[in-house]
Amino acid sequence: MKNKDASTSTDLPLAKISSAESLLVAAGRDRRPGAPLNRPPVPASNFILGTERAYSRDDGTPTWEALEEIVGLLEGGHTVAFSSGMAGVAAVFDQLRVGAQVVLPDDCYQGVVGLAELGNQKGLWSLRRLAVDDTAGWVRACTDADLIWLESPSNPLLTVADVRTICSATRKPSALLAIDNTFATSLNQRPLDLGADVSFQSATKFIGGHSDLLAGVVTVRRDDLRAALRRSRELNGATPGALESFLAVRGARTMALRLERAQANAMILAERLHAHPRVALVRYPGLSSHPTHSVARDQLKGFGTIISFDVRGEAAAADKVCSRVSLIHHATSLGAVESTIERRAGIPGQEHLPPSLLRLSVGIENVEELWEDLAAALRDE
Ligand SMILES: *Cc1c(COP(=O)(O)O)cnc(C)c1O
Numbered sequence: 001m002k003n004k005d006a007s008t009s010t011d012l013p014l015a016k017i018s019s020a021e022s023l024l025v026a027a028g029r030d031r032r033p034g035a036p037l038n039r040p041p042v043p044a045s046n047f048i049l050g051t052e053r054a055y056s057r058d059d060g061t062p063t064w065e066a067l068e069e070i071v072g073l074l075e076g077g078h079t080v081a082f083s084s085g086m087a088g089v090a091a092v093f094d095q096l097r098v099g100a101q102v103v104l105p106d107d108c109y110q111g112v113v114g115l116a117e118l119g120n121q122k123g124l125w126s127l128r129r130l131a132v133d134d135t136a137g138w139v140r141a142c143t144d145a146d147l148i149w150l151e152s153p154s155n156p157l158l159t160v161a162d163v164r165t166i167c168s169a170t171r172k173p174s175a176l177l178a179i180d181n182t183f184a185t186s187l188n189q190r191p192l193d194l195g196a197d198v199s200f201q202s203a204t205k206f207i208g209g210h211s212d213l214l215a216g217v218v219t220v221r222r223d224d225l226r227a228a229l230r231r232s233r234e235l236n237g238a239t240p241g242a243l244e245s246f247l248a249v250r251g252a253r254t255m256a257l258r259l260e261r262a263q264a265n266a267m268i269l270a271e272r273l274h275a276h277p278r279v280a281l282v283r284y285p286g287l288s289s290h291p292t293h294s295v296a297r298d299q300l301k302g303f304g305t306i307i308s309f310d311v312r313g314e315a316a317a318a319d320k321v322c323s324r325v326s327l328i329h330h331a332t333s334l335g336a337v338e339s340t341i342e343r344r345a346g347i348p349g350q351e352h353l354p355p356s357l358l359r360l361s362v363g364i365e366n367v368e369e370l371w372e373d374l375a376a377a378l379r380d381e
Contacts (some may be wrong), residue, residue, distance in 0.1 A: 012075060020187050021256040025074045028066030028249055039066040041246035058234050062216070062247040067217065070252050071207070074186040075199050077219040078226040078373055080233060081245060084201025085182065086111050087238035089214030092178055092198055093119065093147070094232040100125040100146035105132045105161070107154040109180060110349045114291040115151075132159035139169040146172065150196075153296070156308045156344045156359040158183070158283045161290040163299060167195025176225075182206070183337070187259050188302045205335030206305075209251040209258055213244040258337060258364055262305040265370060266362040272309050272371055278317075278378045280356070283308040293344055305363075306334055308344075311356040311378070318343045318356040324377035327369055334361035339370060 017023055022287055042061045046054065060068075064081045082088040089112055096102070098121075098163035104116050106129045115285035120127040125146075130137045132154045138161070142148060148171065152161035167177060174178035179191035185206045191199035201207065220226050233239060240248075270284035282289075285296035285304030291318040296303060311318040321341070322330045328339040332347075340361045345353040362370070 020074055024252050024255050027070040027073050028252075030062070038061055039246070039249065041242040043242040057237060057239050060230075061242065061245075063242050063249070064240050065192060066249045067203070067207075067215070067240070067245045067252070070249065071186065071201070071203075071217045071219060075181075075190055075192055076221040077192045077199065077221045078223070079219040080226060080229040081203070081240045081248075082216040082218065082238045083240050083244075084214040084238075085200070085204055085216035086115070087233075087236070088200055088202075088218045089115060089180075090236070091229050091232040091238060092149075092176070092200065092218060094236070095176060096125055096147055097226055098124055101128070101144060101296065102147045102149065103128045103130055103138070103141045103145045104127065104149050105130060105151050105154055107132055107157045107159055108149075108151050109155050109182070110347070112149065112151070112180065113349065123329065132157075132161045133295075135162040135165050138162075138166040142169040142171040142175070142177070144172070145309075146175050148177040149180070150178070150199060151183070153183045153285055153304060153306070155183060155226060155298075156306070156350075156353065156357065158285055158290070158304075158306060158308055160285050160296040160299065162295050163189075163191065163194045163196070183304055183306055184300055185255070185259060185304075186334075187256060188300045192219065194299070197225065199223070203248045205333065206255060206259060207252050208244075208248050209245070209255060209336055211331075211333060211336040211338065213241075213247045215240050215244050215248045215249075259302070259305065260348050261364040262337075262362050263302045265364070265367040266305045266307055267303065268367050269360070269362060269371060269374065273307065273309050273374070276375070276378060276381070278312050280310040280312045281354075305361060307360045307362065308357055309360070310354050311358060313356060315343065315345065315355040318358050319346075321358060321374075321377045324379075325373050327365060327373040328360070328377075334359070336361070337364050339363035339365060 042063045068079040176197045179196045182202045199219040273279045274282045279381050284307045331340040345355045
């Protein structure tokens with residue numbers, strides 16, 4: 001469906017802007033004289049009839065569209081915004097016919113696994129899991145799968161899939177290859193350019209960036225797919241909130257700066273953790289010791305802000321680290337300005353992980369103070 005405001009990108013000089021940093025700031029605005037410089041939250045269910053916009057669940061709102069325009073331009077496609085990341089994931093699974101074959105990575109966001117398992121139990125589709133780095137396995141799976149869902153880097157083991165090779169494998173014309181781009185973000189990876197049909201991100205994480213909203217974005221190039229995703233949003237009522245969309249746009253404005261700082265912090269912390277005697281193993285795609293470092297270097301513009309590391313000793317040793325940090329918050333989720341740490345095997349459905357694995361989402365704080373906090377929490381006694 002067409003955008004409904006005279007203020008959208010097609011009328012604007014946005015086409016001349018190619019850098020992500022400038023697009024994040026310039027896109028999603030109404031440039032007509034007298035318009036507010038920032039698109040306000042529009043808490044409207046319905047609109048005065050006479051244009052294509054009648055009811056927001058069907059036709060969207062200017063606030064959602066600001067978010068959709070920004071992400072769409074960043075990823076080179078059309079974006080549909082949802083009430084949460086999982087609502088966006090569900091809309092992608094909604095495209096499947098009964099009896100479809102779904103392939104998921106062995107290391108994958110637990111909500112996506114839960115959704116896929118539920119559909120499998122109900123007999124809607126069959127489900128297979130593949131190791132993230134089993135490139136040959138994924139290439140083979142492409143020949144008969146209907147939905148190939150990749151997550152790269154993966155959560156929480158941070159394995160990088162060879163997305164380019166997998167995307168170039170022959171797949172059924174009706175198949176969808178989707179990439180969960182939440183950990184990489186549109187700034188480090190553009191899945192549609194790599195050959196994916198669908199790029200998904202939880203906007204709750206880096207786009208929002210402040211742990212104060214839930215939203216999801218799904219980006220595609222095909223018009224029919226975009227229409228089908230919008231139809232799914234409409235019929236399932238998976239609509240983003242007005243305030244959440246406003247906050248997600250506000251977050252997007254500073255995303256490049258936040259990512260740059262947090263990513264630089266993460267590299268420094270990963271190296272120091274790697275050298276720390278109380279740390280058994282660090283998983284960070286930027287370290288040359290990381291098993292998929294060379295693919296990461298080739299495929300990603302940056303290595304991201306998430307580090308997983310195993311503390312020497314059992315679960316209790318890792319729990320102790322979480323209880324001792326003070327600048328870093330003991331909390332779940334990721335991609336925000338504040339650093340958070342969590343023991344992942346403590347979470348239902350994640351028992352396959354090493355018991356002492358901690359996932360650290362590095363924020364934008366002073367890196368020396370972050371390190372002091374971590375080093376103090378890792379002390380022996
Ligand atoms: C958070 C997350 C999701 C789900 O998004 P919500 O906004 O929490 O619904 C999906 N995939 C990944 C990798 C995530 O981190």
